[in-house]
Amino acid sequence: MNYKSVLNNVVYLDIETTGLDPLSSEIIEIGAIKIKDFIQSEISILIKPIKDVPKGIYHLCEGLRKEDLDNGYELQEAKSILKEFIEELPLICHNKSFEKSFFSYYFPDINNNMLDSMELACILEPNRKSYNIQDLLSEITTIREKERHRGLSDSIHTMLIVNSLLCRLWQKEEENNKVNALYNDIKKLFNNRPSWEWEEYLLKPIMFDFIDYPYVLFKERLFKPLRMNKIDIDYERYEKLLRDNEIWNNGGDFKYQYRADQESISLQIRNNYEKSKRIFIEAPTGSGKTFAYLLIAIITAYLNKQNKNYEDSNFVISTDTKELQNQLIDKDIPNMLRKLNLYNKINFGAMKGKGNYICMERLKKSKEFDNDDMSLLAFIFLKRYGEDGISGDLENINFWALNHFKIDKYKIHINCDSENCNLDRCKTTCYLKNRYNELQKENITVVNHSLLASWPYSEKRKINHLIIDEAHNLMEKAYDFFSEEFNSFEFLELLKQINETTPSIIFLLKRLNGLYNYKNHIDTDDIINKSKDVEINLAFILNEFRRLGLKNGQYNFSDEFFNSEEILKKSLSSIKELLSNIKLSIYRLYKVLDDYMKSILDEDEKDSGNEYRVLSNYVMKLRDSFEIIDNFLEFSKDYAKVLEIDKEYRYFIIKNIPLNIAKLINENMLKEVKSTVFISATLRINNSFNEVKKILGQQEANTFFIKPVFNLKDRTKIFTVKDIGSYKNEDIFANNTAKFIYELAVKTKGHMLVLFSNNLRRQSVMNRLIQYAKGTALEVYDNKKAIQYLKDKNRQVVILGSKGFFEGIDIPGDSLNCVIIDKIPNINPTDPLYKALKAYTNIYYSGYNYPKVCIKVKQGYGRLVRSIYDYGYFIILDGGTNSETLRKLEGDLNGPRINEKWSKEIVNNISLDFNRWDEENFNSIIKEIDINKIKNSFNDISFKMNLYWECIENDAMKEISKFKNNEKIIELKLQDIKNKKL
Secondary structure (H helix, E strand, O other), X not given: OOOOOOOOOEEEEEEEEOOOXXXXXXXEEEEEEEEXXXXXXXXXXXXXXXXXXXXXXXXXXXXXXXXXXXXXXXXXXXXXXXXXXXXXXOEXXXXXXXXXXXXXXXXXXXXXXXXXXXXHHHHHOOOOOOOOHHHHHHHHEOOOOXXXXXXXXXXXXXXXXXXXXXXXXXXXXXXXXXXXXXXXXXXXXXXXXXXXXXHHHHOOOOOOOHHHOOOEOOOOOOOOOOOOOOOOOOHHHHHHHXXXXXXXXXXXXXXXXXXXXXXXXXXXXXXXXXXXXXXXXXXXXXXXXXXXXXXXXXXXXXXXXHOOOHHHOOEEEEXXXXXXXXXXXXXXXXXXXXXXXXXXXXXXXXXXXXXXEEOHHHHHHOOOOOOOHHHHHHHHHHHHHHOOOOOOEHHHOOHHHHHHOOOHHHHHHHEOOOOOOOOOOOOOOOHHHHHHHHHHHOOEEEEEHHHHHOOOOOOOOOOOEEEEEOHHHHHXXXXXXXXXXXXXXXXXXXXXXXXXXXXXXXXXXXXXXXXXXXXXXXXXXXXXXXXXXXXXXXXXXHHHHHHHXXXXXXXXXEEEXXXXXXXXXXXXXXXXXXXXXXXXXXXXXXXXXXXXXXXXXXXXXXXXXXXXXXXXXXXXXXXXXXXXXXXXXXXXXXXXXXXXXXXXXXXXXXXXXXXXXXXXHHHHHOOOOOEEEEEEOOOOEOOEOHXXXXXXXXXXXXXXXXXXXXXXXXXXXXXXXXXXXXXXXXXXXXXHHHHHHHHHHHHXXXXXXXXXXXXXXXXXXXXXXXXXXXXXXXXXXXXXXXXXXXXXXXXXXXXXXXXXXOOOOOOOHHXXXXXXXXXXXXXXXXXXXXXXXXXXXXXXXXXXXXXXXXXXXXXXXXXXXXXXXXXXXXXXXXXXXXXXXXXXXXXXXXXXOEEEEOHHHHHHHHHHHHHHHHHHHHHHHHHHOOHHHHHHXXXXXXXXXXXXXXXEEEEOOOOEEEEEEOOEEEEEEHHHHHOOOO
């Protein structure tokens, strides 16, 4: 189909390459569509590569063949053809930085202006989760074509996306009676600067007609509606509803299987709610814990709401990871509500701390966006992201947009200030205020553990019933939740508010003084000098840290102040003196501001104005900082006093960490909560709840656990590796690890997750592994966004992850069948918190270390098996020298024995084991299929369970069926399938 272009005299261009780095990769294809004087022409150029093309590129680029590239143009020929075609017209590329980097290297004399359609999409529609071609095509057009990763087709798709983006903008502006609003905003913002490259294209052409672009999707599709049968549901059956397959298979979107264990979990949660108790539940992977607790929360909330018992019609679900929070809000809760026919009868949402949201007032007043053109675009992006109050969560900004506009460096200047934000009085429309006002009528609110520890919204929403998922994380992170911290970098930013921001503290103080008839003379110089004294003292201590050489190689220095290592111990007195100087200079600044405010307002006078509130909060922050340093310098057996110094001496942090978190959890988190469920797949240590109950102060709580759902002993193998070497021998370990991963990946065709406890070690291994993978089909990644690539059976992907990858990743089926961790994740004996606990509570190392090791290893192992069809290898590269730890882990993992093997032995045996497990899966599917619909039934089960088995032929004439899994092909007689004889 020949699509019309909205824009004239432009070229849409896309390139395909052998990699991401122009220094080591080549351009192999250029595609472009030119619109000149409203006449379209196309070009597609294949370029003969000099080096071998990785096999993964042939999988990625649909229809690309080696023989076609071998017959392609030489690079200089291709450049000549391209230059003649594009003339001097502007080039529009999707993520132009990619094309620009390759053109700068290979075609430096092509200087056409480049426009970025991805940047345009971000500015026009800033609240999108994804801006890649495939997602934009499916979300803003009616065109249902796949992104082919070919030059010409991607260029055409880019044109369609730009057409749709502009049409949607113009229609929205017309609907809201704001014609040319964005154009005028940008023109005003870029006044006296070179205009934004897209500016002229934001104006709708004269005589433009939307009818020429019938594929533009003007209204969003929130979700694909399911074809649901009407089912009468007796909600008072609660967990027994899990027995009704008809409810859960309604809509046909997933394969439901009743699990008695899941019903048991739901029953325990309901009983706990009804008796207003606390309970710990360990529900292993595959037991369906999320489904189990959501069922009770939703039905209980609904029935109480119907009975006007509003106090008991709300639940708070707390999670540790962003991934689970998003999964609950975007998928699990809405899906269950639809199944239960309660979608519009239960209100739900996510809530975060105030600092996670944009403050539109702070954004409007900020002076941080005047530096360059990109900062102005960042301002426009953030303004449009938050202005309607339908979005504003800074964590939900698309990853590409976050990096492209460098949003992170502005966050501290435009996020909501907890102390100065009065949501009840604020008149500005914002997403946080909207969410805040919705809390009162919300039935299910999803939060994170950190917010739960300091719940700031109690005036709107009291927490009555609480479900803490991923509860194992409380054992470690609760120390952080209840600690107090002074950060020198953040404090310097606070000092800038004295006279460098708009409005400044001095300006507000003078304004307040004026409102009360100038009762006092404000000595501006004195205030500024006192703030400078603090800055000088902060600089002095950083210089002292540098002089003393307080650093830990490539890492930040960190130690317990009163139980320090020798290098810090020798200098304690001088550091104490410097910290005291900082404390006193902060106090002087605090005192002068506090005295001014007290002299302006009499003791019996109260002021609710904005100036007074902002000044009061600022003075309170100064006082809090003074008190944190004062507490830090005072010896106490109730706290760990931790000093952390940036490895480049840019800042330092001091922390006062309480050692008795049990008391704080009961007083701060759970004091007024009626019922609480602590639930996780990994709560028991040494097969007992005693440790977690002791740490969290819940000795009286009930407990319940489900035995492992899957046959881990037969479906997994666990190894340590004899010849990888110790992680302490960095180069040898990295070399051996990269070689071992590569050899395994060749056998498994990727689908591997490698977890590291150290980022530098991960990077070292990655650099070497990339060299092994050059010219092969193997793809190596180190970010969570690449997790989705594991699910593509045509790609051979290995992901190297760090601490954040140990949980929050759910990849069932054949997508992940090998998980590797670099070492037993022991804590360092010099860990500051451990040193304080050891000194003041007499805890011994193994008693502190093993619970952390156990939880971390169980979490890593839990990535491997997520369904009855899952299998694989779990490998610990450096198993350490403590055989007792390995034996204890065997018991806690509930899997097979942990065997120590040579790397070659593991590589040689992996194919045999994987083939056996694959065939077991094949046999299991055959036993489940509908014999009257062999092909459709087989493929449906395989697809839903994320397996790579496929029925490729079902020939009734020949009475055979053929099945394929990668290169493996099985042929069976139809009669044998019907008789289940395999």
